[in-house]
Amino acid sequence: MYPDEIKKILDSVRDGSLSSEDALIRFKDLPYADLGHTRLDHHRAIRKGYPEVIYGAGKTSGQICDIVTAMLAHDNNILITRVAEDVFADVRDLAADARFHETAGIITVKRRDIPVPPTSIAVVTAGTSDMPVAEEAAVTAEFLGNRVDRIFDVGVAGIHRIFDHLDIIRNARVVIVIAGMEGALASVVGGLVDKPIIAVPTSVGYGAAFSGLSALLGMLTSCASGISVVNIDNGFGAAYSASLINKL
Amino acid sequence: MYPDEIKKILDSVRDGSLSSEDALIRFKDLPYADLGHTRLDHHRAIRKGYPEVIYGAGKTSGQICDIVTAMLAHDNNILITRVAEDVFADVRDLAADARFHETAGIITVKRRDIPVPPTSIAVVTAGTSDMPVAEEAAVTAEFLGNRVDRIFDVGVAGIHRIFDHLDIIRNARVVIVIAGMEGALASVVGGLVDKPIIAVPTSVGYGAAFSGLSALLGMLTSCASGISVVNIDNGFGAAYSASLINKL
């Protein structure tokens, strides 16, 4: 717990609205509930105005449901990534308003409204196989409270397809470029657009694509400026960064 | 040359302010002068409101001076990265107002004013050895028209140093985090700040640091959200992305 939060609590102590004893208890108990296997940081969600996020991969449906139950008590929005449909069945039993985004592999539970700025995030992909990552990015960005423009399947091999959508891409405030194989789409978009670009290498490809390494290295060494890169297949991370930028 | 630029020229043709012949000539000659070894894209500089940039590494002083001479004719700002002092001696003969930023290894020539927004970019580094990359980032960001807060040598091994500067870091609109070795500073700052973070792995370290690979992988797989990454030692690229964001 860092200084500025301490100060807020102490100010309440000083102005008499909080006793020292209660302050100490709030220091200890407030920031998270203890589930044994995952500590929930409710503070953070509220502080950021963002949903609670569960990274579903490698967690059992039971573990996810435990976390969701604890989260629901705080009426926060919830975003669960990298889950299959069977987890959704269990989560819906806990929250009838849960929604499953199949291609994205995401479950969302919306309990609070988030203000949505008028500017948009463009999500641009090279090929059909990049769609799960693209939808992870798009659904996340929308759930974080952003307008999203999807421009899919405009890979470099048919470069005129990018030019056809250039107006929409240039109109966005931030651009997420998603591509596997050699990831050249990031460089091409970077050369055409004067907006911050978040590039997402995908594990699409075979052989020397080395599960996304080729696209990752290509995006990191792009000759175009204004590109920064997130982990392979990390649609969520790209959307999170893009949302921070779009909401500045 | 892409559709919307063609349209602008053609509109001038249509409304009679430009003859077809002149239009054709402008198509061919306008966008850049031909130096044989490097084509200059003057359009781009003007279009972006950004300086011309020369990546100095691997170019001879002669090649750099040829490019600078051509650029100077357009009264653009010029930024030359990764150069040693001897190149500066030659460039100063061409432009008496050229300035050498020694730690950054950057030469700047300022011919035009750029509007500077009130918000700032924080440049945070882990250790003393990261300073050349940090200065490349800071000098670039300033030259692109941004206020820069330098918070140097606050590595994770003495974590209270970060807390001491948390106010300044949180005050910035974008944060550039620069670290070598394991690059953990990016994760720690990412956990404390709700602003977009551009992480720069540096080649500082030895052995399993593998010339920056360790920091690069660490930053890409950070458990904190809101972090995107540029190439190893790429202070310029981080500043360029951060400037795009800061000026939105």
Added chain:
Amino acid sequence: MYPDEIKKILDSVRDGSLSSEDALIRFKDLPYADLGHTRLDHHRAIRKGYPEVIYGAGKTSGQICDIVTAMLAHDNNILITRVAEDVFADVRDLAADARFHETAGIITVKRRDIPVPPTSIAVVTAGTSDMPVAEEAAVTAEFLGNRVDRIFDVGVAGIHRIFDHLDIIRNARVVIVIAGMEGALASVVGGLVDKPIIAVPTSVGYGAAFSGLSALLGMLTSCASGISVVNIDNGFGAAYSASLINKL
């Protein structure tokens, strides 16, 4: 068999308590029984005051049971790592007092008491997904005769969680830090604690985490001092080293 052991036997020969013929037989037969596929080193277990250890991965239930049967004849404690529940069913038929630690994937058979020092080993993890490795470490450390403090899910993204548990961590004699992805938790704990730290990178993560390589490199190149590292996911090895230190 090395010099000092030879001397002990020879001393018995010299003082007449052992005939030369018996000495030769003990040289040949004593150190281990021959099962064909695995030679058991009973000496070692007794010598070290440690249980016999079977690394279960890649062994059939039949092979494991053969080894256990031979071990049981010596009334040693037995620790079997990386096994699933079905192996446990077979082992329980041989030893009714066998116990299965599910999350750790460990079977233990306790036949001898081991002295437990008053100091403790802290096992600190970054996230929920690191729990199997953490439990492998914790269960092993306890079975080797150590008190263990579990501090789970205190990853760097919410750094105040570490500060909340700093007292317990600083109280331990040795600290095992377990983290996947970028493994930054090791550096942060290393900067806060003046105790020897054994860091365990885990294969948790995806993409550029490269099955634990990212965390491994990060921990090896940590800017904090006092950290040494074991193999990816090697909870057992960390506990073994920590136990050696805790019992000094």
Added chain:
Amino acid sequence: MYPDEIKKILDSVRDGSLSSEDALIRFKDLPYADLGHTRLDHHRAIRKGYPEVIYGAGKTSGQICDIVTAMLAHDNNILITRVAEDVFADVRDLAADARFHETAGIITVKRRDIPVPPTSIAVVTAGTSDMPVAEEAAVTAEFLGNRVDRIFDVGVAGIHRIFDHLDIIRNARVVIVIAGMEGALASVVGGLVDKPIIAVPTSVGYGAAFSGLSALLGMLTSCASGISVVNIDNGFGAAYSASLINKL
């Protein structure tokens, strides 16, 4: 020595124009002279209609001159790659008509005319720093008897530069694309041109460019069809392949 060559000699034996003894001698002595450190395959040069090629890197000026002396005796054309100017001084003493191509690092000695087809090879590069590799390719292709169109510095970051030269590129019979960093130029040209493309990754770049690995992987996994790849910086190899194709 393979069957069809044996047959030619044996046919001469059979029709009486060559005695068996002389045939045996020709089998042994004809194909190459023995210099101790490098056996010269004169046959091959004549057979291929191509110059003798010396890969200069890692050879002393003395070794190169020994080889050149032996070659000159056969009045073949000679191409020496990857040499510095000081080697040229020595070679010119042996052959006054030797010529040094500085940027390419190539010495040529022309003693025979080679027929030049009317079609051309386009050599396209991304940036100024790729020029040594590009010139190695261009000079080699010209010396092998091809017309060469140089289109330099048309990298993806300013994609309109490629469009400006599309006519020349499409006019060529084979296209050599040379790029470092992420090597995206190969994909872009591959999407625009229906000709066989030989891509040459260069070691230009730093950090995650990993001395050309990034460009190599990117070119191998290009989403565009019709691209095949040679070794990093292998301008000679690209020109050799392109020449074989151009002369079909």
Added chain:
Amino acid sequence: MYPDEIKKILDSVRDGSLSSEDALIRFKDLPYADLGHTRLDHHRAIRKGYPEVIYGAGKTSGQICDIVTAMLAHDNNILITRVAEDVFADVRDLAADARFHETAGIITVKRRDIPVPPTSIAVVTAGTSDMPVAEEAAVTAEFLGNRVDRIFDVGVAGIHRIFDHLDIIRNARVVIVIAGMEGALASVVGGLVDKPIIAVPTSVGYGAAFSGLSALLGMLTSCASGISVVNIDNGFGAAYSASLINKL
């Protein structure tokens, strides 16, 4: 869409055979139909005289069938790579004349005749296990309108097998060499044949073969000239390049 295509349409506008409104519509609608998940570039197929190609790996049978349905409307030839027999069952429902090439894992639908040049492409493989890649190459090359000579299982370990087929290999206009493990076959064929060689490393092998990396590096660094390389297992890409060359 690039300049020369714009000109053709505009010429029609200028000579009155096309109205401006229709021109605009053709700009927007002609180049491809929008299926939501994959945009089809019909222009390209017609322009190249080549079939539409679907890379089947990672696509559902449903996605493939949607694309095929759209393609069939244009009476183009269709080539679907990397599919299993169950996809074929679905595609045959759409096109009764579809054909499944089992070893190659390819479905073809032939609706247009393609001119076949008299020269041939030789497909040479090292071992039996390389056959799926070899058939992907051979079937693709034939479907693109080429004669193909298959010379299979002539690996370097029994080098006389290559000599037995040297006449056929030398007779081809282009040679595709396919090999896994160390990929030495490419070097051997390269030393014997004066034709352009497209080398395909395969993922055949184990251990230090690293899923094709060993063969890939070997082919890229071959001591023989005239060899260029495509991605691991990329039989399709090799055939596409070879076909471009064979049809020059």
Added chain:
Amino acid sequence: MYPDEIKKILDSVRDGSLSSEDALIRFKDLPYADLGHTRLDHHRAIRKGYPEVIYGAGKTSGQICDIVTAMLAHDNNILITRVAEDVFADVRDLAADARFHETAGIITVKRRDIPVPPTSIAVVTAGTSDMPVAEEAAVTAEFLGNRVDRIFDVGVAGIHRIFDHLDIIRNARVVIVIAGMEGALASVVGGLVDKPIIAVPTSVGYGAAFSGLSALLGMLTSCASGISVVNIDNGFGAAYSASLINKL
């Protein structure tokens, strides 16, 4: 086909025992039968006094049986590696005397006797998990006509186990050392034995063992002399080399 074989046939032609026409036919037809997917090199088997070898991994039972059928016609010994029991069922239908070596994953068919030299090959392994590779080596060596001494499970962690078997190991003419993880056994044996050592790294281990890479690098860089290395898990190759040496 190489010179000395040509000479033998030609000598028969010269002394009249073979007509030229028959010679030509033997050139073409003799060396192998054509099965379409695998050419059999009967010559080689006879020439080497070795069995025909089929590498079973990645071949269907049908393909293996086709090859076996062709081989059986020549009454050669047959060795099939890397097969599961179901392939054995099919092969036994073709050859009732076929034998399955389960741990080795090898099928053998013995039709000819091979002379066995009095000296032996020692097969030394580090742990139980290395046994499949060890048995592949041992069974192969025996089938190639060698005596084999198996010394299993004498890993470095209990170094006295090696000393117990030093006599047998030193008695062998060649030593095959098989170890996974860090592969240190090769160095230790190499320091104790003055015989040629063939080291086989195995894929046993996890994490930083990287599927055998750790052991492979360790064996290649061993500080002990007299060690040469084969591919990861390549028990067959080690036995083949050892047999060549043992039979010198």
Added chain:
Amino acid sequence: MYPDEIKKILDSVRDGSLSSEDALIRFKDLPYADLGHTRLDHHRAIRKGYPEVIYGAGKTSGQICDIVTAMLAHDNNILITRVAEDVFADVRDLAADARFHETAGIITVKRRDIPVPPTSIAVVTAGTSDMPVAEEAAVTAEFLGNRVDRIFDVGVAGIHRIFDHLDIIRNARVVIVIAGMEGALASVVGGLVDKPIIAVPTSVGYGAAFSGLSALLGMLTSCASGISVVNIDNGFGAAYSASLINKL
């Protein structure tokens, strides 16, 4: 600054010995002096009872001297690693009692006595070339206040050399094992000694040693228990960890 330090200052505020204003100032100014390029953490040195440490590699002599000057004001002990003799000349001008340890590349300045426990740290090396790393470890350990036993050049290739020194090694409280190439010495010592072992891979070796990677992987995957590993060539880090353990 973490909670327990805050409490100490606040306690002084509460008992009146410190005013709130001064407390705030101490929060800001106390923990370190600001040199611009390196912030010194004097607190840490005192807190740990350890010297200030400067990692000299990549720092200029001027930078090092600035830091030393600041440190000397606090009369702490100072340890500077990875420096050459010319830096020593400059440092000696600042501190006449500075001492240069040539093989270790270390400068020490001793101003305070540190208690030395009776137990020792054994530093064991494989070969002569590992001596610089070994001396870095030994000098560091001694300067941190430990007795050190040096057992050098006892590599695995002559394994009896280890047995000759087994008594000394077993007598130590912690063992540092330093080896390059395949690093097998760590496994051998680990199998013979029941003490915690810190293994240091060195960059000694060539080819497949890959600058220490081979030894690093070997030590991480050692079949012996009780071994933990630090970065390649990190003699300092090993000594620091060993000292923490030795002083428990």
Added chain:
Amino acid sequence: MYPDEIKKILDSVRDGSLSSEDALIRFKDLPYADLGHTRLDHHRAIRKGYPEVIYGAGKTSGQICDIVTAMLAHDNNILITRVAEDVFADVRDLAADARFHETAGIITVKRRDIPVPPTSIAVVTAGTSDMPVAEEAAVTAEFLGNRVDRIFDVGVAGIHRIFDHLDIIRNARVVIVIAGMEGALASVVGGLVDKPIIAVPTSVGYGAAFSGLSALLGMLTSCASGISVVNIDNGFGAAYSASLINKL
């Protein structure tokens, strides 16, 4: 020190030719002299009938001379690898009969005769640049007491050159094959020769040769049998293994 050596000494004790006290002293003092930085194992040299070997790389001339001085006292043969001519000047001062083998970078001092078997070792190389490694192998093999046949510069690109020398290669008892780049020569020789082959990858090449990695992987995964591999550029190691085999 291992059992059989203990027995020899003890036998002398038992038959009275050696007192117990002297036996103990010989246990301690006999096996090596202590130079501080390198312990010499004289026993080993005598035991193996081999020269003392000094790996010169990374040792100062002074260190080498210290070792040589100690060795000369025992009248053993001495082999120093990887040294430059300046070391030779110093060594010649110690031993006037020392000889420098320039290309090999080897110094030899011959004091004892070694029996030379009538069979030979063939050293076969691909290219001129492999000569230093080849000479390291050849000089070492000769000094160890073997006849050596040098067959240099017979790379795969001109495969008839191998056939020209096949008789000599097949005549050898062991074959050392030395090649850089893709290392295909090992596979080709392996397919032609029924003798044990020691393959040496060299660091010759650039780009994707990755300093010998390409050749190393290629040789390890060779499709030919009977090949085992030593470290990159390890001519000494290959000769040592080959000599062990040749002398069996």
